[in-house]
Amino acid sequence: MKTPFTPLEAALRTFAVHPERPAVVDGTLRLTYGEFAGQISKLVQLLHQRGLQAGGHVLLIAPNRFDTLLAFHAVPLAGGVLVPLNPAFDDDGLNVLSRHSDPQLALVAQAHLERVQATLNDLGIPVIPLCTEHDLNPAWQDFVPEPLTLPDTLDENAPISINYTSGTTNAVSADPKGAMLTHRNVFVNNVNMLYHLNLRPGHQYLHAIPMAHGNGWGCVWSVTAAGATHVMLRGPEDLRSTVEDGITHLCASPSMMGSLADPASASALPRPVRIMLAGTSPRPGMIGALQSQGFEVLHGYGLIETSAILTITDLYEEKTVGPDARIVARQGHPMLFGGEIAVVREDNTPVPHDGVTPGEIVIRSNTVMKGYYKNPRATRRAIQDGWLHTGDLAVIHPDGRMDILDREGDLLKIGGQPISSVQIETVLYRHPSIREAVVVASRTASGDQPVAFVTLHPGAQVQGREIVSFCTPHLPEYALPRRVQIVSELPKTASGKVLKHVLREQVKEKRAALSAD
Structure with a gap:
């Protein structure tokens, strides 16, 4: 039957x-x-x-x-x-x-x-x-x-x-x-979420992710399946108080958790709260900051086209590596029924598991969409030979965990040397004054030049040239930002992702970009 x-x-x-x-x-x-x-x-x-x-x-x-x-x-x-x-x-x-x-x-x-x-x-x-x-x-x-x-x-x-x-x-x-x-x-997505979040009757799930975004990463149905309680978040300003008031689970993007991970406002939770982070790569230090407050951090990766979350670094894996949050920051392995995920070169051959060689993430899974509505051309571009081509770049580490680098269009080629914008952003995040950092390419006849847009922690004061000097010992000379723009906020999508195309347009038009020197 x-x-x-x-x-x-x-x-x-x-x-x-x-x-x-x-x-x-x-x-x-x-x-x-x-x-x-x-x-x-x-x-x-x-x-x-x-x-x-x-x-x-x-x-x-x-x-x-x-x-x-x-x-x-x-x-x-x-x-x-x-x-x-x-x-x-x-x-x-x-x-x-x-x-x-x-x-x-x-x-x-x-x-x-x-x-x-x-x-x-x-x-x-x-x-x-x-x-x-x-x-x-x-x-x-x-x-x-x-x-x-x-x-x-x-x-x-x-x-x-x-x-x-x-x-x-x-x-x-x-x-x-x-x-x-x-x-x-x-x-299939529901089964994955139920298993990895370990949702049960009596749990309280906070809908922090908009339900309209990937069906709340599928949790509109998985919370019901578990017999757990749906709790509505009335506004972002209520996030801390709501989480402390009986919540046991939530999913959120790193941008949503920025205020809770800020050391200036950090405080211990009255009980452990299991959180699935996904959407964008968390800034360095965020996972550790959340863990220190009592959050049990899961880190995932997925797309709307894959019914939301598809890979995960799970709690069990965390305990095998101790407090090394760098492992948790990786996007991990396929979920229980995540299917097949590969990182391939342009000729579709797999990259070596060396943690260095980049390739495109391709997916074959029961959670991959049927196609794009009334858009067969986009469907054909996305799904080729039975694999969903994501346009996301990643490396595979020797332990098999995937680590996201960039979108294909965000990889910089400087002096013939490819470098991920994430690699530069990781160094920028080490600066104690920087709250958010995004790097885009300024396209020139001689190649790409990295341009950084940063927001600062409240009360912080720093100039672009100081930020470049801070980065100098940690990056090759060709990868140093040529301009640093300090802004009050970064343009973002409805789901919290930074709109890099807006920043690229600002760079192209040479609007507001401050010279680092």
């Missing part, structure tokens, strides 16, 4: 087995899993009443709130495909992607409805407002809860969601990339 792989099956089990356990905490709102299931049933009925058909797309634009979590369960249980867009996308991005995704219905937070209302009106898309002033949305409260079941038409190879990559809004009108993640993709 064969039944479809889907994360919804585990959710239905939790509703049946743990109806009295706490399911959701969102401000003053508290719901058990029995009550949560009742709200899901009501929203499913409303979606059908509003015309949702099997396989129909449902646009979702909302912050991390209870209504948003509800949609991640109700839409696929109603037979639909969720299209979550991060509210942090700019207005042009939201409107272009709203058109591109071909929705039948839209679930939009009232605070963001005005931004896309004209487009949705033009498309004739019915809108259900979310995140109202009510704890329980009155739009579906008139319905009577009914037993929840899997849709009759469920196909494990059909999309459960279409997730637009955060970089697409940079040129979204030309080449939008909506990764079609299938029920099977997300099911």
Whole structure:
């Protein structure tokens, strides 16, 4: 017998087995899993009443709130495909992607409805407002809860969601990339997250990552599968207090954890908190700083196209290497069912496991997307001969752990010598005044020149020439930054990644870049 792989099956089990356990905490709102299931049933009925058909797309634009979590369960249980867009996308991005995704219905937070209302009106898309002033949305409260079941038409190879990559809004009108993640993709990702995070009933998971970004790295469903409690983060300023108030697990990007890892505000946690760091490489010292406070740090790597996290340096591996946070800073091995991951040269031959030779990360896994929605050319570029080509550069160490270097376009070639921007950034982070550091290339006729953009810790005062002098003993002369720009903030995507193309444009136009001398 064969039944479809889907994360919804585990959710239905939790509703049946743990109806009295706490399911959701969102401000003053508290719901058990029995009550949560009742709200899901009501929203499913409303979606059908509003015309949702099997396989129909449902646009979702909302912050991390209870209504948003509800949609991640109700839409696929109603037979639909969720299209979550991060509210942090700019207005042009939201409107272009709203058109591109071909929705039948839209679930939009009232605070963001005005931004896309004209487009949705033009498309004739019915809108259900979310995140109202009510704890329980009155739009579906008139319905009577009914037993929840899997849709009759469920196909494990059909999309459960279409997730637009955060970089697409940079040129979204030309080449939008909506990764079609299938029920099977997300099911395997759920198993990986449940195993490595070790989620169980009674645990409290904090949704710090936007649910709209890679489905909260899959945790919108894996927390439910575990019978753990979903806790909503109301704002970044509440991160420390919320983490200290009973949280046991969270996922976050290094940029989100910057304030908690700052020595000036560090404090011991009242209990251990397991955290999955991913998204970008953490700055040197961050992992050790978090560990010293009581965080149990897992470090992962993945893409939207791989249903989020795919590789990990796990807690067991940490204990085998002692306090050496440099090992944890590597992105590790494939997760339990991560599939095959290789680092290859341009001719697709594997690089040696020497920790030095760079190559492109390629992936063959059950978590790799079905393809990009309505973009076959981008799909063909990404998936070649059964392997997903990521465009990310890495090395493999003798112990088999992968270590991310750069995106292909971020590798600098100076005087014929290749050097990763991360190698230069690592040295910059050793300076006690530097909070964040990013290096991009200034393209010249004679080759690349490294240009550094840095932010400083509060109260720090330092000049560009001092930073270059600090780097001199630690880098070859050709790799020293030729300019250092001290800025108050770095431009970032909705998911916290630095927008290097914005910085490259500033360098190209010679705007604001201060000479190091």
